[in-house]
Every structure is written in structure tokens, then in C-alpha cells.
Amino acid sequence: MLGYRSFSTSSVSLKVGCAMVKPVHHRVKVIKKLLSPRFPELKLSPTDPRSPKFRPEITHQDRVQEHIHNTLRSDLMLINYIHGEKPAEGLKRRQWDFTSPYHINRPARPPKGEKVPTPTIMPQSWKNVPGIEKVVVHSFVANCTSDPKLNIGVSLQLQQITGVKPQSVYAKTNLPSFGLRKGVKMGAKVELTGRDASQFLSTLTELVLPRITTFEGISNRAGSRYGTVSFGLKPEDVLYFPEIYYNQDAWAKRFGMDITIHTTAQLDREARQLLSGLGLPFVGTEREPKLTR
Amino acid sequence: MSLAKGVWSQFSRRSPSLGVSSKALKTALLSPDLPNGPVSFKKRSSKIQYQSPIGMEQVYPLAYEMMEKRSEQVYAKIDQITEEINSAEDGSDLKIKLLAKKDKLLADAEKFNPEVLYKVQFATNSLDVTQPVYRRALKEKWESYAKMLTMQRLETLNVIPDTLPTLEPEVDVKIRFAHNAIETYVEPGKILSSNVTSKPPVIEITEFEEVQHELYTVLIVNPDIPDIENDTFSTTLHWGLKDIPLSNVDNVIDPKKLLEDETRELISYLPPTPEKNAPTNRLAVWVFRQNGVPLEKVEVTREFFNIREFVEQNNLQAVGAHVFRSTWDRNVNRVRELYGLPKGRIFHRVRR
Amino acid sequence: MLSNVRTSIIRQVDYLTSGTQLHFIRTKRKKAGSDKSEVRKLVTQLSVLSANRKQPKLLKFSNEDYVKHQVIQKSWNLYVRDKKAEEANILQKQYESIRAANEDLQSVSKELFSFANTREPSKRFPLELRVPTEYPPNQIWHHDYTPKVEKKK
Numbered sequence: 001m002l003g004y005r006s007f008s009t010s011s012v013s014l015k016v017g018c019a020m021v022k023p024v025h026h027r028v029k030v031i032k033k034l035l036s037p038r039f040p041e042l043k044l045s046p047t048d049p050r051s052p053k054f055r056p057e058i059t060h061q062d063r064v065q066e067h068i069h070n071t072l073r074s075d076l077m078l079i080n081y082i083h084g085e086k087p088a089e090g091l092k093r094r095q096w097d098f099t100s101p102y103h104i105n106r107p108a109r110p111p112k113g114e115k116v117p118t119p120t121i122m123p124q125s126w127k128n129v130p131g132i133e134k135v136v137v138h139s140f141v142a143n144c145t146s147d148p149k150l151n152i153g154v155s156l157q158l159q160q161i162t163g164v165k166p167q168s169v170y171a172k173t174n175l176p177s178f179g180l181r182k183g184v185k186m187g188a189k190v191e192l193t194g195r196d197a198s199q200f201l202s203t204l205t206e207l208v209l210p211r212i213t214t215f216e217g218i219s220n221r222a223g224s225r226y227g228t229v230s231f232g233l234k235p236e237d238v239l240y241f242p243e244i245y246y247n248q249d250a251w252a253k254r255f256g257m258d259i260t261i262h263t264t265a266q267l268d269r270e271a272r273q274l275l276s277g278l279g280l281p282f283v284g285t286e287r288e289p290k291l292t293r
Numbered sequence: 294m295s296l297a298k299g300v301w302s303q304f305s306r307r308s309p310s311l312g313v314s315s316k317a318l319k320t321a322l323l324s325p326d327l328p329n330g331p332v333s334f335k336k337r338s339s340k341i342q343y344q345s346p347i348g349m350e351q352v353y354p355l356a357y358e359m360m361e362k363r364s365e366q367v368y369a370k371i372d373q374i375t376e377e378i379n380s381a382e383d384g385s386d387l388k389i390k391l392l393a394k395k396d397k398l399l400a401d402a403e404k405f406n407p408e409v410l411y412k413v414q415f416a417t418n419s420l421d422v423t424q425p426v427y428r429r430a431l432k433e434k435w436e437s438y439a440k441m442l443t444m445q446r447l448e449t450l451n452v453i454p455d456t457l458p459t460l461e462p463e464v465d466v467k468i469r470f471a472h473n474a475i476e477t478y479v480e481p482g483k484i485l486s487s488n489v490t491s492k493p494p495v496i497e498i499t500e501f502e503e504v505q506h507e508l509y510t511v512l513i514v515n516p517d518i519p520d521i522e523n524d525t526f527s528t529t530l531h532w533g534l535k536d537i538p539l540s541n542v543d544n545v546i547d548p549k550k551l552l553e554d555e556t557r558e559l560i561s562y563l564p565p566t567p568e569k570n571a572p573t574n575r576l577a578v579w580v581f582r583q584n585g586v587p588l589e590k591v592e593v594t595r596e597f598f599n600i601r602e603f604v605e606q607n608n609l610q611a612v613g614a615h616v617f618r619s620t621w622d623r624n625v626n627r628v629r630e631l632y633g634l635p636k637g638r639i640f641h642r643v644r645r
Numbered sequence: 646m647l648s649n650v651r652t653s654i655i656r657q658v659d660y661l662t663s664g665t666q667l668h669f670i671r672t673k674r675k676k677a678g679s680d681k682s683e684v685r686k687l688v689t690q691l692s693v694l695s696a697n698r699k700q701p702k703l704l705k706f707s708n709e710d711y712v713k714h715q716v717i718q719k720s721w722n723l724y725v726r727d728k729k730a731e732e733a734n735i736l737q738k739q740y741e742s743i744r745a746a747n748e749d750l751q752s753v754s755k756e757l758f759s760f761a762n763t764r765e766p767s768k769r770f771p772l773e774l775r776v777p778t779e780y781p782p783n784q785i786w787h788h789d790y791t792p793k794v795e796k797k798k
Contacts, residue, residue, distance in 0.1 A: 028444040083747035126736040277770035331707030356720035
């Protein structure tokens, strides 16, 4: 009978042929690490200054963000305001119409004519004014397969330029023609958010880019279509970062990098408008996107 | 220079327990810096060595003023709600909601009062439970450790399916035996010696909401009594208490409370007297709310006690539980003699 | 010495490089101290990359100061939240005024309305509108500046 606990330990019910899993019905979520007496400092929230994980964020003024909030935002809203505008529907995946029972849980079909769905572009309002989300500095060094110690140099360069510890980048595929082997460390990348991103953008626009003679501006065609702008720096250009320029003896080899600025803009042109206000020049003819407004 | 200017230093309409009693501590908390060093440090050398974080003396007065202003706004809201409560019908849903909201606002108003914060974090054992802030703080503390621990122990020791089917804990149950030399409160699931459990425990029930005219039932139940004839286990009721009036302040069930009214003891205390080689006995302490209704004509049998039936018949609501364990040790015989119980059996394995 | 390299180990060294790790293998001595400085440099770079012994000390709070910190932290968070809400409110009011102005313009002059609502995708902030600094630049205004005229091909 169910729930029968026998006193004798030799009953048949105790010798089951499979693993017995008792029904679990926790009414109260038990966080085991809080019950353990070990590591009392790690039980504290990372925002608690007594915790070893505590890291003060607001250490100085953020000029770039203040400029965006004080000056750029209201103008960006005005520039992109179109009276009576409606959302521009993007191409979406098509759902099955459940005329057949096999439609249940079947994955949605790709959009009509395209493989990849596109986002719906909402009209400009006070709620969706673009801002800077993050800046990613990425350096891929092809020679790392033959000379792995270059990885240290790349990582150090990115760390000193940005002030943030970088992550290593690994080769994802095996391509013998490019000399790529899967899993080999091939460079480094850094994701900058908040004050680090603002500081890096300031350095770029005020110190580095003005000194590069061949730099006219970021191409108006460079973008991910939906609000991300990218450009690159050559090893010669990287010299102008103050950490490298005033200490050139320590830097035997400089590495080029790709800088990607992720914004909360819905479209590339909005992102370019925002970045032009932060001192980044743009050059070349702009391409009007086809499927959106 | 003291920052005591606003609501938080006025005690005409607020309880004095919302402030710190020690003068030295008060000056430490209500001045921009620490004029006499940190009061919480005992040694004079460490007081001199200690340095406050940089810039705190400039920012703290502004922060204190800002939070006090917000508290004043909340008190204005409380006055409004009190008027609404007075005009509302007694016992109506609206009144209950308004009272709950008032409770919450009273807690919100004092949540960032530095004196209250100090007491909550560094003087937890002496908090005034009549104040909603302190009750809320105690609840948060319970939920961060003791609640999870109790539930974990109840589940792993299988007290929950074996006695009552489940528990939604609302109340913190703490038990204390007179003999415990090291710690006062028993950790749930602890194996206690028969010496310790030979006398009835003192039960402390902490309610986190305001208690008004509430009666409690306590049952100590042992589901591990061997029943050889049926090759199973039976449940024995070790102790039963009913109609015990408790409040937020007066929350301890001790011999004094039981002497007030003899009918409160449903059944006298029977100490756990486990038998040798039998499995460890679990003693589950169940606390129930009677919803203000006293129990009448209740008959309980000690042996083969059906706790689920009892709970259903008397319309009880399980609000808290605790568990401790007992195995055979050399004091069991002495305890049996003390209570006039027959000698225990000694079990051994029989090969069939 | 910058690095904590034990030169006795690295005296006779060649490194076999494979994958992600450097393996130090003893081989026949080639040149006297040929790779020393390079290896030392690498070790220094690695030590700069690591956070070992470079982390600041934990802040130590007395009970009173910890309580004060909590009050300060909460009040700062509320201050920032209120500031953001105020900014959003101002932006919303601006939006409403733009919308109202457009409504009026639509009824007044259709030509001006369509001109006002043409999309300007290539509109940019002027580069001279630099991110403000605490002090003005050494040369505050370039009086001789003429904008570049783009040659149309």
C-alpha cells in the first residue's frame, strides 16, 4: 500500500530495481549557500562595501553621459520626429495556422522572401531616444597560431588602453588555408560599459583620432543596420593612445583593433547622429535602408 | 553638531523604541562624523586608530535630511489612512486592506532611520516587536536563514510527508530545553540526549504580523514508534497544548503560562524514550492557529495518534513546525524510571 | 628586479610553443642569456595583466559608519532616480509640445508641414559641438576656420 513504512528492513518494497526518487514539493525556496557557515563574506551582496566583490562604480564625473543627457537627447528626439508616424513592421517569422494537429509545437517558418527576421521600427518618442549601450574593443591577431606569446602583448595593450581586463578570443573553426586551428587563442577583446566606455570614447575623439593623418571619419556605410557602428584602428594608429605614446620603449609590438559601438538606437542613421554629437566624424554617402521607413 | 531636527527625533507620536537609548551611540549616529570615535569599539587604541570613510561627514547630513523628509511625507500619508480606517466599517475587507497598508507605511517610514537600522542589525535580540519596522526586519532575517533551515530539515527528515502533508511557514518556532548548556535554542533536527528531553521544552513563537486575540495549539508528535504486530511504525503524541493566548510581545510557552489554566494542557508531557537498535525517533513540534476559536470537547489518545484527523476535526491551521531527534542512550532507563514507564525493548536483527 | 623570475630555472631554456600554453623545456645551451630579457618582459607583462597583489584593501567600517553608509547609499539612489524621472518628464513635455506644434502647423500650412516633417538621415551634430570639459580649450575659437567644401565627382 502507498506510503507504507515497514519496520522490518527486509521487505520487498525496500529492494527496488531502480533509483527511487522521492516527490519534491518545496514550498520554500532553500538557498543552500546561505545556510552554510562557510564564506560569510561571500554571502553579502556585491553592493555591500564589506563584501570582497564590492567595486565602486561612481568614482568621477561622466562627461560623455552628461553631454548626452544635457544637450544631445532633446535634439535627437526633435531630429527624428515625424508627425503621425506609425511603426514600420519588420519581416517576422510566420506561424502555422493549426489546421493540422502537427502544427502544435512546430517551429515558425522563416519570413517571406528572407531568411532572417527584421525588427519593427517604432516611431520616435521620448521613451526611445538613443544612448550608448557598450563599446567592444576586439583584436584578432592571425600570427598567434605560430607565435602564441603575442597573446600576452595583445591582452596587455587592450588592458592598458581601456583600463579593463580583457578576455581572450579563441579560433572557432579549423581553416588550414588561414592557418586556423579550433580552440587556439587568437587575440583578445574587451567589453566596456558605463564610465569605462565614456572614458574610451573621450580618448578616441580627443587624443587618438585627431592625430591619425589618414583618418577622415567613420564610413557612413559601416553599420549593423540596427544601431551598431564599427570601425578599425591600425597598429600605427594605436601609437597615439597616451599609454603607448609616452612609453614606446615598453611596447615592442602594437596590434590593430576593431572598435564596435553598440547603441540603443533602432537604426544606423540614428546611431550615427548620436555619435556625431560625441565628436566622431562620419564620411561617405549614406545608404537608405530598403525595408524600413 | 547634531542632526536631530525632524520627525526622527520627535517621540510625541512615535514609540521611544524607535531611537537608540545610549547617549554616546546617539551622538555617534546623529553627527556628521564620529566625535568620540566609534562607540562600538571597546579598546581606546582601536578607537583612535579608526578612520571613517573619506567624505562621509560632508554627505551624511544631506542624506539624513533627505531621508527624514521622505519619512515625513510617509507620516502624512499614514495620517490620511488613519482617517480612512476610522471611517471604514469594522471587519470589512477594505478596513483589513487599509490596516495592512498602514502597517507597511509605518515600516517604510522608519526603514532608513539610522537609529532603527543600528538596532535592527546590531541589537536584534532586544527589538520592540510592537513596531512594524522591527517586525518586518525580524521577518526578513528569519526568511534569510531560519525559515529555510527549518524547512530543509523538515523535508530531509521526512517529517513533512510523515506527519502532516505540508507546511507553509508563517511563524518562527524556537524550542529550548532547560538542560542545554552550550546553546539556548535547539537547531532543527538535532539529536538530543534523553537527559535533556526528560523535561518539557519552552516554546517561543515569533509572529511577524500583528497578533490580536489569537489562540495557539502545540502538538509534539513522534512518528517513529515501532509497531511490531503490523510491521510498521505508529505515531505517539508526546505533548499537547491548546487555547494558549499569545501576542507579539508575550510569545513564550513556559510552565508559568500552563499554570494559568490547567485545561491548556491536553495531554501531559511524555519524554522521548527510544528503544535500543530501533531507528532514530523524530519529534515534530507542530504549532497551529485556532483562528480565535477555543477548542472544546477534545479527546486525544497518546498511542496511535492520527494528527491529520485531529487537525481536520478541530479546524486548525498549521503555521510553524520544529523537529528534534532522540536515540537510545544510557540515560533512557533513568528517564523511564522517573516517569514510571515500563522497561523498553531491545531490538536485534532476525534473519528469515 | 621587476619580475619574480628565478633565473636558475630559465638559464637553459627553450620554449616549445603549442596551443595555448608555453612549455619550458631544458635543452642544450645556445647563446649566453639570449632569451632572458624577452622572457623577463613577458613575465612582467603577465604580472601586469593579473590582479595579484594589486587589489585595494577592503574598506573597514565600524557599526555606526556602516549604518551611515546605508543611509547615504539609499539617499543617493533615490536622488539619481528622481533626477532621471525629472529628465524623462522634461523630455515628455518637449515631445508633447512638438506634437502640438505639428498639429497646428498641419492645419495652418500643408507646405510648411511637409517640409518640417521631411526625414533628414544625413543630419549630424557639428563637430565643433565638442563634449564639454571643465576648462575651455587653449584656443577657444578658430577665427580663420573655413569648412571643407566636398568635391562632387
